Amino acid sequence: MLDIFVVDHSAEERSRLISEINRHLSSNNRELDYLPAVNIKPLTPQELKFHSEPDICVVGPELLVRDLTQLGKIKASIPKSSILVRLDRRIDSLSVIEQIARFGADDTYSEDTSSREFLRKLVMLARRERQASSGKLILVDSAKGGVGVSSVAASLSEALVEEGKKVLVVDMDFETQDLSRFLAARPFFNESLEAILAGHAPVSREGVEQCVSRVWEDADLYCLPPANYHSLLFRTDSKGSRLLISVFEILDQIYDCIVIDAGPAAGQLRELLYRIADQVIMVVNNDPATLYAIADRVSKMSPQLAAEAGIWLLENGSRSYGLSSATLRAEINSALSQVSFHWVSSAVPFSKSASRWQGAGSPMLMLGSSRVKAALKSCLSELGLIGSRANSSLTVEQSGLIKKIRSVITLPYKRSAEGKGLSLPAPGGEVIDKKAVQIKKELPFKQNQPDSTQVATKREEENLDVEQLISGVTIQ
Structure with a gap:
């Protein structure tokens, strides 16, 4: 939720400013996709001290015409908030703007400012002044189904819990709810989240916490099942995606790590998930049919990432046949030579015991071999989510080498x-x-x-x- 305070001398001026802001917010502009839901509150300068600091404070011209030093007092009352000043012809000279900046204003706009430009100012100010939380949002995605996205998301979440993190795993599969069902997290359909996305419930910490269920009583692993009415997130004329951003902002303040199973997310929703992600893990396997899909997905989604985010390709060894690891990586590297991405050095090896986790109610990490666990922990270490480990798992080439040695050594002993x-x-x-x-x-x-x-x-x-x-x- 983006909180905006509107401060001016009279109630009439504050009402006029709010109408102007609402006009910009109601415009049919794609810039709105980058904003969470907005909450606007009119206040007098004296009332500021009785409220928590907003994200942005819009100061009207009438107040500054009467006393320009009021701006300095407002900044002192809300030092962590961005100040956006509405100019008019009485205070639009460069000398006055210089004083406005000296008193703590971050930006200005006027009646000539277009809706597109105004929304961009809101986006920049909200991102600049919003405090960075300790939470990390990890998006687990794939180019096609059946490569193990849900398995990897659940296992990485459990590995983070083992490292002492408070973790939320988010199921975005509105059709089958695989992750929620496999973890036995209830409810499978999230009516509380549905009410928020439909605008029937406020976006508050209390409301968002009601959307989350605890997976295990003795561990800090939580699950956010999907909402039933998912069309709210796919429609371009819906506010559902903006409300979802607000939900994630609150969750980011509660949990150390948020792991999202992208599922069948598409279009506007997928772009939104990539924009808010701190890191993206793209799960691949050695099926030749996935090569084009991987190259297409990574090349299209990489421009959506924030500057500090990155795409990591994780090889999930779920198939006993197909391309060799070296061929798979060479082909993808060639297809994505113009795109910035990283390979997770350790592939997740196939484990027969881990492959039955869906029916066991336990993640792959718990049922898999020590090599599976080492590969997943190594992935988290490379992404900077846990401390580096001295005894990191073997690379793909080293793993293949060890297999050859083992087969040679054990051959004379068999039967x-x-x-x-x-x-x-x-x-x-x-x-x-x-x-x-x-x-x-x-x-x-x-x-x-x-x-x-x-x-x-x-x-x-x-x-x-x-x-x-x-x-x-x-x-x-």
């Missing part, structure tokens, strides 16, 4: 009752001739006398290229 061993060069940075390197399978040790240092007497040689399999060995 074997004889306990075969494997002799590998000890890592130490030594230089080895590539032609001389061979992996040798040892004969069985003596039964009931296992000894890791025992050397086999006979070996069956098996040529294997180990150029990239042994850490610390340089192949020449």
Whole structure:
């Protein structure tokens, strides 16, 4: 909610200024999409001390014509608020404007100011003076369905809770409410939020808190289910999107992190989510069909981001077939060579136990392997949401390398009752001739006398290229 106080000498002048502001706000202008809902209140200079500071204070010309120093007193009463002065022909000289600026005014406008210009002034002043809260808004999106957006959003939220954060996860899927249902967060349809977006309930902290439900009683994880009447957010002539901005501004003051599952959001609503996001996580997988959709979505949405925000591509290893990680990244990098974005270094590996979280009522992080947890924590660390971790998870290339090593080492042991061993060069940075390197399978040790240092007497040689399999060995 954008609070505007209108201050002037007489009630008649204040009423005239309010009518003028409402005329600008009722104009059919896209600049309105960048403003939250506006609350205008007329006050005398003496009444200011009895009210909390507004976002913007509009000071009328009649008051300044009578006493220009009143502006300095108003600024002293509301030092954190922006001051917007309405000029008329009596106080539009450069010398007077210089004094107005010296007394604390941030900007001016006149009867010749267009609605577009006036709205831009409101946007700039509201953003300049609004105190930055500690909350971070993270938008989790994808270019197509089925890549694991809800799974990633829920798991990142749980990982943040583990780090001691108070977290709100927002479900924007108006059709299926997957995230709310999977987390067993009730109600699945948010009637309180619907009332606010329809304008039937005020945008207040008390009202917004009624829209939120706690997921677990013993953890600071909360859920904002979607409203039923979602068309209010997609219609260009509706105030629903502006009211939603006001809702998020209040939530931003309550929670450390807000994680939004973008779901099927489209058009004006999707643009709004990108504009207010601090960071965007774009979930991708190795399905070749997603390549064009990813490039199209990122290139179209990146201009909507704030200057300090960024788009991060997170590879979710949910498919056992498809493009290799290297090919996937190379193709996307080529398609988006003119767009600024980042890759999360660690891909989320596939985990069979984690894939059943939808029916278990627990996020993927809780059910997944330690590698899944490490990858998600690494993602949060790279985005600056949690402290950097000394033991960060492996990169995609390193993960693939470890898989190869593991397959080579475990191959002789599979379904074997004889306990075969494997002799590998000890890592130490030594230089080895590539032609001389061979992996040798040892004969069985003596039964009931296992000894890791025992050397086999006979070996069956098996040529294997180990150029990239042994850490610390340089192949020449």
